[in-house]
Amino acid sequence: MSSGALLFSPNFPKSPPDIISTRNKPNRARSLFRVWVNSPHGSLFFRVLVSDSSSDRRRRRSGKVFADVREIPESIREPVKLGERLNDVVLNEEDFDSSVPWWEQFPKRWVIVILCFSAFLLCNMDRVNMSIAILPMSAEFNWNPATVGLIQSSFFWGYLLTQIAGGIWADTVGGKSVLGFGVIWWSIATALTPVAAKIGLPFLLVVRAFMGIGEGVAMPAMNNILSRWVPVAERSRSLALVYSGMYLGSVTGLAFSPFLIHQFGWPSVFYSFGSLGTVWFGIWLNKAHSSPLEDPQLRPQEKKLIVTNNITNKPVKTIPWRLILSKPPVLALIVSHFCHNWGTFILLTWMPTYYNQVLKFNLTESGLFCVLPWLTMAFSANLGGWIADTLVSKGLSVTTVRKIMQSIGFLGPAFFLTQLSHVNSPAMAVLCMACSQGTDAFSQSGLYSNHQDIAPRYSGVLLGLSNTAGVLAGVFGTAATGYILQHGSWDDVFKVSVGLYLVGTVVWNLFSTGEKILD
Numbered sequence: 046m047s048s049g050a051l052l053f054s055p056n057f058p059k060s061p062p063d064i065i066s067t068r069n070k071p072n073r074a075r076s077l078f079r080v081w082v083n084s085p086h087g088s089l090f091f092r093v094l095v096s097d098s099s100s101d102r103r104r105r106r107s108g109k110v111f112a113d114v115r116e117i118p119e120s121i122r123e124p125v126k127l128g129e130r131l132n133d134v135v136l137n138e139e140d141f142d143s144s145v146p147w148w149e150q151f152p153k154r155w156v157i158v159i160l161c162f163s164a165f166l167l168c169n170m171d172r173v174n175m176s177i178a179i180l181p182m183s184a185e186f187n188w189n190p191a192t193v194g195l196i197q198s199s200f201f202w203g204y205l206l207t208q209i210a211g212g213i214w215a216d217t218v219g220g221k222s223v224l225g226f227g228v229i230w231w232s233i234a235t236a237l238t239p240v241a242a243k244i245g246l247p248f249l250l251v252v253r254a255f256m257g258i259g260e261g262v263a264m265p266a267m268n269n270i271l272s273r274w275v276p277v278a279e280r281s282r283s284l285a286l287v288y289s290g291m292y293l294g295s296v297t298g299l300a301f302s303p304f305l306i307h308q309f310g311w312p313s314v315f316y317s318f319g320s321l322g323t324v325w326f327g328i329w330l331n332k333a334h335s336s337p338l339e340d341p342q343l344r345p346q347e348k349k350l351i352v353t354n355n356i357t358n359k360p361v362k363t364i365p366w367r368l369i370l371s372k373p374p375v376l377a378l379i380v381s382h383f384c385h386n387w388g389t390f391i392l393l394t395w396m397p398t399y400y401n402q403v404l405k406f407n408l409t410e411s412g413l414f415c416v417l418p419w420l421t422m423a424f425s426a427n428l429g430g431w432i433a434d435t436l437v438s439k440g441l442s443v444t445t446v447r448k449i450m451q452s453i454g455f456l457g458p459a460f461f462l463t464q465l466s467h468v469n470s471p472a473m474a475v476l477c478m479a480c481s482q483g484t485d486a487f488s489q490s491g492l493y494s495n496h497q498d499i500a501p502r503y504s505g506v507l508l509g510l511s512n513t514a515g516v517l518a519g520v521f522g523t524a525a526t527g528y529i530l531q532h533g534s535w536d537d538v539f540k541v542s543v544g545l546y547l548v549g550t551v552v553w554n555l556f557s558t559g560e561k562i563l564d
Contacts (some may be wrong), residue, residue, distance in 0.1 A: 048387050140313030153343050154274045154351060155452055158283045160333055162167070162229055162265045162290035163325055168260055169294030171235040171318050172200065175253075176397050178311045179303035181564030182242060185311075192246070192377060197394045199250040201520040208516060211262030211267075213364060218464025219335025220270035220505070223262050227327060231259030232322025239312035264512055269505035272497045273336045276351060280440060281490045285430025288489045292422040299397070299416050334370020364506055369563065375507065377556035379514045381451065381492050386515035388458055388542035389485060394523050396478065397539075403535055404471040414475050421483035426490075429453075433490035443498055443559030451491025458483020459546035462539045476509040492553070500563035519547075 175197065183193055202302045215223045234256035243253040267287060298318070304312045334340040337351045369375055400406040400414055415431075429450055436446045461481035468474050496507045529537050 065183075065194055074439040076492055081559055102534075132174060137183045152347055153303045153340065154276075154279075154337070154347065155283075157270060157333060160233055160329055161224070161287045162323075163272065164224060164263060164267070164329075165287055165290035165317075166294040166297065166320055167228065167325060168231070169291040170298040170321070171231055171256070172202040172260065173295045173298040174302050174314045174318055175200075175238075176394050177299060178306065178314050180397070180401065181306060181311045186242070186246075190527050192415075193398075194524050196249065196253065196518050196525075199253040200257040200260075201390075201516050201523065202250075202314055203254035203259075204261040205257070205520060206514060207258050207261030208265065208513040209420040209506065209509040211281065212265035212505035212507070214262065215266040215269035215334070215505035216364075216503060217362070219339075220268075221265040221329070221333045221335040222275075223266035224270065225329050225333075227259045227262040227266060228329070229259075229326045230320050231256045232319045232326075234259060234316050234319075235322075236319030238315040239434070239435055250273035259404075263504040265509040268496055268508040270333075270335060272501050272504040274351065277393070278434060281430040281433035281437070281494050283430075284494050285426040285489045288493060289423040289426040289486075292419045292426065292486065295419040296416045296423070299419065317413070361540055365563075369500070369503065369507065374495075374558045374563050376509070377552050378492060378495055378499075378507070379511045381455075381549045381553045382511040383514040383518045383556070384545040384552075385454065385485075385488055385492065385518075387518040387545045388462070390515075390521050391538065391542060392478070392482065394519075395526055399535060400475075404474055406471070413507075414471075417475060418479045418482035421479045422486040425486035429487040429490040433494070444557070445559075447491050447495055447498065447557060447559045448554055449491075450487045451557070454485055454488030454491050455546045455550040455553070458479065459543045459550075462546075466536045492557075495538050495557065495559065498559045501561065503563060 102484070179188075179193055180197065182188070188196070211223060211227070217358060234252055237252050238256075241248040271280075271283055271287070302314050303316060321362045325345075334343075337343055337348050373555055396418070402412075433446050436449075437443055458481040461484070464477050465474060468477060492511070496504045498513070500507050525541075526538050529541075
């Protein structure tokens with residue numbers, strides 16, 4: 046330790062900061078704090094520098110401490126008590142120890158985002174496996190297209206029931222419990238699907254509806270959690286990443302289902318996929334919290350960042366239903382969600398059948414070619430989220446950004462679906478499907494981000510409302526597609542989707558907003 050008395054310099058700062066901590070090298074921690082001392086005999090300023098250059102601080106500590114002592118002339122002394130200055134100096138152990146593992150320094154809010162991403166990955170893995178397994182199942186049980194459409198739509202019966210209920214539950218008790226319940230519930234239902242199918246069609250319909258009940262609470266619960274954890278400036282990117290989990294879940298399910306069916310039979314798909322939910326559930330219980338204020342392990346710096354850059358959501362006790370439903374942007378959100386999901390759910394559930402019946406791909410080829418559109422969606426969703434957050438950070442209004450992104454999400458699929466009737470090769474048909482789904486994914490930075498914009502406290506309930514309309518589109522659209530295919534063609538199926546995309550574009554651009562309309 047070395048010390049020295051230095052003469053006063055006019056350039057020396059009058060009120061130096063109390064503490065500075067830097068780590069500019071992996072194996073060196075440097076901490077600097079400064080204290081004023083006043084006494085009847087004069088004023089001194091102490092500057093203490095602690096330098097730790099040990100290679101392994103867990104075993105030994107070594108370093109140097111430097112102190113500068115400066116005398117302050119009478120003319121610029123400030124009546125500051127030592128106790129007051131020391132009370133302002135907050136020393137954290139991490140300020141002196143840079144040996145904290147990198148995984149503990151990783152932002153906790155993005156741990157929550159990644160866990161939600163993985164939940165949605167499992168969500169669509171368990172959902173799309175039926176679209177592949179239905180082909181050997183229908184051959185084994187002699188199901189016609191109308192029965193297949195009924196089975197595919199039965200999932201949405203339960204999915205519809207828990208949209209609003211899941212939103213209310215998440216907004217009142219917190220998203221952690223609700224999302225955890227949903228994942229474990231739908232995982233059990235997935236594993237029971239082969240048993241129910243062999244018992245009889247009514248039992249299969251009930252199990253698929255039960256699976257929908259579990260997945261129905263996932264989106265409202267996730268929306269509630271992210272509205273509390275993610276700052277506004279990171280909203281589009283975080284939601285895009287989470288929703289891209291759905292797309293990658295479709296990729297994973299469509300890629301692995303044919304292999305499992307050929308190797309072990311169609312029941313293996315449901316058993317293997319369903320078991321993964323228990324692994325996720327254990328991690329979720331250990332790591333997740335509904336709010337950053339409830340997390341005892343959250344670092345103070347990150348908690349401050351979240352609280353100061355986000356809207357604090359107080360627990361919801363009553364839901365102002367009349368006020369919510371009286372707002373035109375809410376109604377626009379509901380209508381647009383219906384129009385969007387009609388086309389999305391048809392492609393989700395019927396795409397393998399289209400590839401098999403129209404493009405004459407076999408089971409394995411149908412699953413593999415279905416992967417390309419979902420990969421495109423995963424990439425486009427994250428690209429759209431980055432573009433949207435960049436535009437907002439550069440000063441473009443949230444309203445304008447949401448309208449731009451959703452217009453791409455409507456008009457892009459509408460254009461590429463109209464091209465399917467004009468292409469003659471399977472490769473071009475797959476390309477049109479991929480482009481349609483890729484532009485559709487920009488909706489994650491449009492209507493899917495809008496719930497937290499206009500009603501952050503009621504984001505779970507609002508998503509439950511709009512997604513109820515989206516589920517109704519899935520129920521009617523999936524069942525109607527089976528009926529249309531018995532009496533018409535795939536061109537007729539796509540024309541209905543294109544018409545609804547155009548309706549959604551008009552409604553969204555006329556009535557939507559990115560400003561908060563509900564406190």
